Amino acid sequence: xxxxxxxxxxxxxxxxxxxxxxxxxxxxxxxxxxxxxxxxxxxxxxxxxxxxxxxxxxxxxxxxxxxxxxxxxxxxxxxxxxxxxxxxxxxxxxxxxxxxxxxxxxxxxxxxxxxxxxxxxxxxxxxxxxxxxxxxxxxxxxxxxxxxxxxxxxxxxxxxxxxxxxxxxxxxxxxxxxxxxxxxxxxxxxxxxxxxxxxxxxxxxxxxxxxxxxxxxxxxxxxxxxxxxxxxxxxxxxxxxxxxxxxxxxxxxxxxxxxxxxxxxxxxxxxxxxxxxxxxxxxxxxxxxxxxxxxxxxxxxxxxxxxxxxxxxxxxxxxxxx
Amino acid sequence: xxxxxxxxxxxxxxxxxxxxxxxxxxxxxxxxxxxxxxxxxxxxxxxxxxxxxxxxxxxxxxxxxxxxxxxxxxxxxxxxxxxxxxxxxxxxxxxxxxxxxxxxxxxxxxxxxxxxxxxxxxxxxxxxxxxxxxxxxxxxxxxxxxxxxxxxxxxxxxxxxxxxxxxxxxxxxxxxxxxxxxxxxxxxxxxxxxxxxxxxxxxxxxxxxxxxxxxxxxxxxxxxxxxxxxxxxxxxxxxxxxxxxxxxxxxxxxxxxxxxxxxxxxxxxxxxxxxxxxxxxxxxxxxxxxxxxxxxxxxxxxxxxxxxxxxxxxxxxxxxxxxxxxxxxxxxxxxxxxxxxxxxxxxxxxxxxxxxxxxxxxxxxxxxxxxxxxxxxxxxxxxxxxxxxxxxxxxxxxxxxxxxxxxxxxxxxxxxxxxxxxxxxxxxxxxxxxxxxxxxxxxxxxxxxxxxxxxxxxxxxxxxxxxxxxxxxxxxxxxxxxxxxxxxxxxxxxxxxxxxxxxxxxxxxxxxxxxxxxxxxxxxxxxxxxxxxxxxxxxxxxxxxxxxxxxxxxxxxxxxxxxxxxxxxxxxxxxxx
Numbered sequence: 001x002x003x004x005x006x007x008x009x010x011x012x013x014x015x016x017x018x019x020x021x022x023x024x025x026x027x028x029x030x031x032x033x034x035x036x037x038x039x040x041x042x043x044x045x046x047x048x049x050x051x052x053x054x055x056x057x058x059x060x061x062x063x064x065x066x067x068x069x070x071x072x073x074x075x076x077x078x079x080x081x082x083x084x085x086x087x088x089x090x091x092x093x094x095x096x097x098x099x100x101x102x103x104x105x106x107x108x109x110x111x112x113x114x115x116x117x118x119x120x121x122x123x124x125x126x127x128x129x130x131x132x133x134x135x136x137x138x139x140x141x142x143x144x145x146x147x148x149x150x151x152x153x154x155x156x157x158x159x160x161x162x163x164x165x166x167x168x169x170x171x172x173x174x175x176x177x178x179x180x181x182x183x184x185x186x187x188x189x190x191x192x193x194x195x196x197x198x199x200x201x202x203x204x205x206x207x208x209x210x211x212x213x214x215x216x217x218x219x220x221x222x223x224x225x226x227x228x229x230x231x232x233x234x235x236x237x238x239x240x241x242x243x244x245x246x247x248x249x250x251x252x253x254x255x256x257x258x259x260x261x262x263x264x265x266x267x268x269x270x271x272x273x274x275x276x277x278x279x280x281x282x283x284x285x286x287x288x289x290x291x292x293x294x295x296x297x298x299x300x301x302x303x304x305x306x307x308x309x310x311x312x313x314x315x316x317x318x319x320x321x322x
Numbered sequence: 323x324x325x326x327x328x329x330x331x332x333x334x335x336x337x338x339x340x341x342x343x344x345x346x347x348x349x350x351x352x353x354x355x356x357x358x359x360x361x362x363x364x365x366x367x368x369x370x371x372x373x374x375x376x377x378x379x380x381x382x383x384x385x386x387x388x389x390x391x392x393x394x395x396x397x398x399x400x401x402x403x404x405x406x407x408x409x410x411x412x413x414x415x416x417x418x419x420x421x422x423x424x425x426x427x428x429x430x431x432x433x434x435x436x437x438x439x440x441x442x443x444x445x446x447x448x449x450x451x452x453x454x455x456x457x458x459x460x461x462x463x464x465x466x467x468x469x470x471x472x473x474x475x476x477x478x479x480x481x482x483x484x485x486x487x488x489x490x491x492x493x494x495x496x497x498x499x500x501x502x503x504x505x506x507x508x509x510x511x512x513x514x515x516x517x518x519x520x521x522x523x524x525x526x527x528x529x530x531x532x533x534x535x536x537x538x539x540x541x542x543x544x545x546x547x548x549x550x551x552x553x554x555x556x557x558x559x560x561x562x563x564x565x566x567x568x569x570x571x572x573x574x575x576x577x578x579x580x581x582x583x584x585x586x587x588x589x590x591x592x593x594x595x596x597x598x599x600x601x602x603x604x605x606x607x608x609x610x611x612x613x614x615x616x617x618x619x620x621x622x623x624x625x626x627x628x629x630x631x632x633x634x635x636x637x638x639x640x641x642x643x644x645x646x647x648x649x650x651x652x653x654x655x656x657x658x659x660x661x662x663x664x665x666x667x668x669x670x671x672x673x674x675x676x677x678x679x680x681x682x683x684x685x686x687x688x689x690x691x692x693x694x695x696x697x698x699x700x701x702x703x704x705x706x707x708x709x710x711x712x713x714x715x716x717x718x719x720x721x722x723x724x725x726x727x728x729x730x731x732x733x734x735x736x737x738x739x740x741x742x743x744x745x746x747x748x749x750x751x752x753x754x755x756x757x758x759x760x761x762x763x764x765x766x767x768x769x770x771x772x773x774x775x776x777x778x779x780x781x782x783x784x785x786x787x788x789x790x791x792x793x794x795x796x797x798x799x800x801x802x803x804x805x806x807x808x809x810x811x812x813x814x815x816x817x818x819x820x821x822x823x824x825x826x827x828x829x830x831x832x833x834x835x836x837x838x839x840x841x842x843x844x845x846x847x848x849x850x851x852x853x854x855x856x857x858x859x860x861x862x863x864x865x866x867x868x869x870x871x872x873x874x875x876x877x878x879x880x881x882x883x884x885x886x887x888x889x890x891x892x893x894x895x896x897x898x899x
Contacts, residue, residue: 031759031760031763032760033760033764034753034756034757034760036667036670036671036673036674036753036757037670037673039673039674040616054616054674054749054753055674055749055752055753055756056674185775188772189771189772189773271746271747271773272746275770275771276752276755276756276771276773277756277759277760277771288596289594289595289596290595290596290614290616290749291616291620292596292599292620293620
């Protein structure tokens, strides 16, 4: 009895998401023009089929263009989140606290890189996010798996796992929404900024998943064999661990997109993150605060958000079931 | 044991349910609950940072004079009468006051001229945040106390502007018995306050003032106003209690400025307009001032709300402007600024954001002030065609990619691209910005909207970091001193457009110094004409103040001056409806 119902549910979810993607791809790229002569028009009473906002924006057009904004934010942010979380979780799981040994030079380079980034930030606060790149750049430089012909005996184990777990605990110690809203309210509104912000705050969950999957794979005999054969760590991670661990992340993808859509609409509802002229479902939903009697401002974007998130969640859970 | 635990859980459940029920939506007799959009943030009388703080300071402290809209002038408040004035040589003004004999502090001591002297010394004290007072009252050079009458004194003012007469009485008087209990400052003259090295007594005053931590604890320095602060939870509420024995209570027929009826004034901070409307409808607040037009109209049209709520409007002196930072290369010429002003569709904005209830204006004087308003100037019109024409006159050329560029003497050509800043979360500002942006984008002008949090925006404006800004300015019908706003002396403080010109500087000085009404009228009209040519900002419209109030608090006296109502003069009804 349950099978036909599930098939219908699945069909509806896929149809809705397909419709959303097609609508986003076909949406006009021009910024909607407010028509102040037709504010607060109810649906089906004029040429504005789904009504207008108190700023004279057509609800139907805003929904259509908002779908594109939704995809432009959530899909790249989800990819970045999974990549960042996957990378950090992978190296944490593979190296643990003793697997990576670094030399004094590498340690000095890392500390200097972090210090330099801090100095740049304090000296040039207007330099945007560029100095932040110094931290991973320096860390990456320091951790480069140089092929030392003569392995140095003067090395220390670098606690990669503990460091990344501490970072996860640090990010998780602040509620996600509070963290995102706080950072979004101080940065200049932009699409790229929202993508970066969401990526930098939502990576802990995929990182934990990837770490667990890597830990599981690391103890397999074929990994031990690869290590014994002297294969480089990067190659083992890429060729032998990730094929087994990546499906865990891929199943997570629709759920991550759903979470990011919720966050993006929340940010837009609060009026932070995206530029005010960018059409967004959250911004459309927020318009009801200026005109509480305009039910259509709540109904259409509310339904669209609910359908999208439910569809993504259904697909994610059905994938997990499979 | 099982029954015991069941009873325990039942009790917990009942407790939780009762604690979750709707809070009481009535207030104690004599209490008036008012909605605030913002927390006062800082209640130091030297640092009045926003309208909420200004409202509290005016209820807890008294100044010598008070501006009243009904009188179209300042009226005596702590002063017994309007001051007498004497002109000394060509450059000094002697303004003589006498303090009301009834005026006393909370400890029963009379308010004396020595208190005024001390207040002026605080306003000139090194080490205290006196920048604003220096800008506003720096013209007061000295105070001369009357040896025969301890309540009489004369202020020595630089310049002979009639505006200075009124301004000389517009600061809160602070008590000497708290700030200088040892009366050590009595021997220090006002001119000696800023001299180096700083005297020990002056340093002691600064330390004592700072120890009071007035920004968060204004109760440490009670003023001689009718109310005292009893509770303040930042961002939530603030409560003022009426002093049981206020000095003006002995007056048999107190004038309006000395009336204070509510026993308690509770201000509730509700930033969101929709939540505030809900609170008013649910009887959780009694007064909602500066109400958005759409909400106001909606409640007015509801029969149920009309039964419980009363609605008031007042023509205000607050106007919406689009200001240009004239130091920015693209805005350095008046033609470009003027061209961009044609992109605001003012009638449509008034209809959309103010429900049609606002007055478009050609200048920064309200059209209601018929004597001074220059009605020969054209009202702002929406005309992108004129924008294109004027931009071409200003040397801008439209490129093949649709953008506007102009050649400059040195360096790369200028691109007509700029940011439009406004206070985030303000629907009227955002609608104006969106409409402007759409009109600009249609003819190839790149305008980036920058909604900015209020405190950040204020800092950016002062530092000259904005390009174009949509914001409100408040005026009044009795003072036409534009020095702070548009004089070159105001750059770095209130002149956020960074605008200055020799002509306007001279005109502003002439306006403030003339007493002849006919001459003032001519000067003000000329000033408006010059401003219409220079266009450091474009006035879009003068708005109305809308106040929604519970009928339970009786009639609410409204005003065209901020905050739009006079809280102290509300007479809560004995038996609420």
